[in-house]
Amino acid sequence: MTPGSTSGAPGVVVVTGVGRYLGAHVAARLAADPRIERVIGVDAPEPGAEFTDLLDRVERIRVDPGSLGGLLADLDVDAVVHLALVSAPDQQHGGRSAMKDQNVIGTMQLLAACQRAPRLRKLVVRSSTAAYGVSFRDPAVFTEETEPREVPRGGFGRDILDVEGYVRGFRRRRADVTATVLRFAPFIGSTADTTLTRYFAQPFVPTVFGRDPRLQFLHFDDALEVLHRSIVEDHPGTYNVAGPGVLSLSQAIRRAGRVAVPVLEPGLSGAAALARTMGFGRYGLDQVDLFVHGRVVDTTRLEQEYGFTPRSTAAAFDDFIRAHHGGAVLSRGQLAAAEQLVLDGIRQVRAAVRERS
Amino acid sequence: MTGPTQGREPAGMGPFDVPAGPPVPDAEPARRNGHRPASRLAPAGTPGDEVDTATDDPATPSDNPAGDEVDTATDEPASGGVAPTGGGAGDTGPTVPDRPGDQWDRRVANGLAFLRRRLAGDYEVDEFGFDPELTDAVFHPLLRLLYRDWFRTEVSGVEHVPVDGPALVVGNHSGTVALDALILSAALHDKHPAHRYLRLLGADLVFRMPVVSEIARKTGGTVACNPDAERLLGGGDLVGVFPEGFKGIGKLYADRYKLQRFGRGGFVSAALRTGTPIVPVAIVGGEEIYPMLADIKPLARLLKLPYFPVTPTFPWLGPLGMVPLPSKWLIQFCPPIPTAHLTDSADDPLVVFNLADQVRETIQQTLHSLLERRPDPFGP
Numbered sequence: 001m002t003p004g005s006t007s008g009a010p011g012v013v014v015v016t017g018v019g020r021y022l023g024a025h026v027a028a029r030l031a032a033d034p035r036i037e038r039v040i041g042v043d044a045p046e047p048g049a050e051f052t053d054l055l056d057r058v059e060r061i062r063v064d065p066g067s068l069g070g071l072l073a074d075l076d077v078d079a080v081v082h083l084a085l086v087s088a089p090d091q092q093h094g095g096r097s098a099m100k101d102q103n104v105i106g107t108m109q110l111l112a113a114c115q116r117a118p119r120l121r122k123l124v125v126r127s128s129t130a131a132y133g134v135s136f137r138d139p140a141v142f143t144e145e146t147e148p149r150e151v152p153r154g155g156f157g158r159d160i161l162d163v164e165g166y167v168r169g170f171r172r173r174r175a176d177v178t179a180t181v182l183r184f185a186p187f188i189g190s191t192a193d194t195t196l197t198r199y200f201a202q203p204f205v206p207t208v209f210g211r212d213p214r215l216q217f218l219h220f221d222d223a224l225e226v227l228h229r230s231i232v233e234d235h236p237g238t239y240n241v242a243g244p245g246v247l248s249l250s251q252a253i254r255r256a257g258r259v260a261v262p263v264l265e266p267g268l269s270g271a272a273a274l275a276r277t278m279g280f281g282r283y284g285l286d287q288v289d290l291f292v293h294g295r296v297v298d299t300t301r302l303e304q305e306y307g308f309t310p311r312s313t314a315a316a317f318d319d320f321i322r323a324h325h326g327g328a329v330l331s332r333g334q335l336a337a338a339e340q341l342v343l344d345g346i347r348q349v350r351a352a353v354r355e356r357s
Numbered sequence: 358m359t360g361p362t363q364g365r366e367p368a369g370m371g372p373f374d375v376p377a378g379p380p381v382p383d384a385e386p387a388r389r390n391g392h393r394p395a396s397r398l399a400p401a402g403t404p405g406d407e408v409d410t411a412t413d414d415p416a417t418p419s420d421n422p423a424g425d426e427v428d429t430a431t432d433e434p435a436s437g438g439v440a441p442t443g444g445g446a447g448d449t450g451p452t453v454p455d456r457p458g459d460q461w462d463r464r465v466a467n468g469l470a471f472l473r474r475r476l477a478g479d480y481e482v483d484e485f486g487f488d489p490e491l492t493d494a495v496f497h498p499l500l501r502l503l504y505r506d507w508f509r510t511e512v513s514g515v516e517h518v519p520v521d522g523p524a525l526v527v528g529n530h531s532g533t534v535a536l537d538a539l540i541l542s543a544a545l546h547d548k549h550p551a552h553r554y555l556r557l558l559g560a561d562l563v564f565r566m567p568v569v570s571e572i573a574r575k576t577g578g579t580v581a582c583n584p585d586a587e588r589l590l591g592g593g594d595l596v597g598v599f600p601e602g603f604k605g606i607g608k609l610y611a612d613r614y615k616l617q618r619f620g621r622g623g624f625v626s627a628a629l630r631t632g633t634p635i636v637p638v639a640i641v642g643g644e645e646i647y648p649m650l651a652d653i654k655p656l657a658r659l660l661k662l663p664y665f666p667v668t669p670t671f672p673w674l675g676p677l678g679m680v681p682l683p684s685k686w687l688i689q690f691c692p693p694i695p696t697a698h699l700t701d702s703a704d705d706p707l708v709v710f711n712l713a714d715q716v717r718e719t720i721q722q723t724l725h726s727l728l729e730r731r732p733d734p735f736g737p
Binding site: 136137138139140141143146208209210211212214245246247248250251252253254255265294296330332335336338339342343346347350 | 470473480482484564
């Protein structure tokens, strides 16, 4: 409806993926909102006790996605927030096939359950700017209408395309439900722990030779804010969610005081695959493609509809740097000192030469 | 016009005018090293500033009684007698005072500050990847050497390029390597009163190649597609396109200055949709820098290139063959073609084709007239 309308605050909200960082924080934040009566966190059966302190006000239910159908109907659920997406395969938990199970099959089953939930009024699905795919013919800035020109090579990108396809089908079948799809840029912030934050936390950062992709980040707190507003307000449609502005990868690495190590692209893909099979590092083709092509989205629609502008990419990245500045190889202070040193040296030499002549 | 009589007399051979004296007020910048004379003049009040540029600080006359030759050694903090000069300049950090008259000192300091900013990532990049600081500091100076000193480029009609607001600059493409686009953007930036950047639209092949793609983005280029063109024009930028594409740069020397087909006229619809004026520009000189005598098609297919050129120098001399021949360049901007009244017909193919034809004809005729002004491709 109108930006900032709060009439649509739902009574019972189900959040999926509360066993993970984003899900846990969203559930905790919704539980703290007095307008919402009940927050139910749904998670996969295996226990993960990481976020229990966050989730003390959230009812947690452990079910496998197949049996969600009856649950949503029994609980009289008003809104579902689907956050249980895995962005990178985890070798400890089944690798790529488990990731695909969770992302694609999990979403399919959840949406099937949602379709049969009579009281459901709202569905919020986490997506990613990876939905735009990667191609050399891509426009520089993606708007929500941009169609992907090529199917991405990486698993996550393909999963996202599938997930969005299912949501499109759901919208057709349940036109009465307000469906919001949020295409998030990579999260960053002082506390967020993602593949990208781990990447930038290394002292020496591998990059693709001859490529300096344009990147956008989204501060984790802004992601929470947008998800929160999507639940308590009505914002049907698909939105890009990213910090305005752009950092190039080399610029981001320099700002973080890290050192870039350019690697030839075939070598990087191979190294990423090798690291994956050996069980460490979670870089996949998704990351390699991102570091070749970069990804910038237009957030005008979000700003107009939500009346909210996330903090800029540069500001979000600064927040991350402040939290991780310990690993910096080249700090700003050192650079300034070096500059002064060289300048003084040159002045002295010139003065000495002048004196002699 | 004035040429045929004037020009023949000194040259004595050409049937056309040898443009000994171009009518444009461009004669002077051909060699302008600008900095020296200006810097000498600035601290002119002080005596003997040519040699010891360090002592010539007019702002701190307190130095002068104490300091003559010795004063230049102020940088040694140990020499106590000179300490007051360091304090007098009011600089806290450095051991040497900043002397406003010292050109080289300032230049070194600026260079180091630039280097530090680059290494710390303290610069801005727009959403297309355009890095104005790097463009100004690195790419444009290089191109300036090329277009001013190597190609002796004469630019006319800059007044047809609007001072602010969007415009679509449409040019003819030539020269085996798309050097003309870079020259055009650097020359336009230097000659235009508002020093506007030309945002070039390049083929996706450019963005496939590592390194090249990043140089293209950092100098303001982006992929030639309608969303990007319309976004740039909507943001009030000056956009440069070469609708001939590879057909233009990959044509044989025998076909020089014959405009190729203008594609599907996508550039016209981008201009129509945003109501942007189209400024045709004719570039003469690009065809002779790498005269393409033949095109080895199988090799091009093998390398996935649109063509594989053979020039008098290229495969034979190896890397030396990459040096462009020093042809004489003329760039002329033509009066803008307004499109604001046609915004509704952006999807009307007839309007689009007619407008594309009009632009093409304008460029072709301007090319012919420029060629008449330049009978000798390698003239002065």
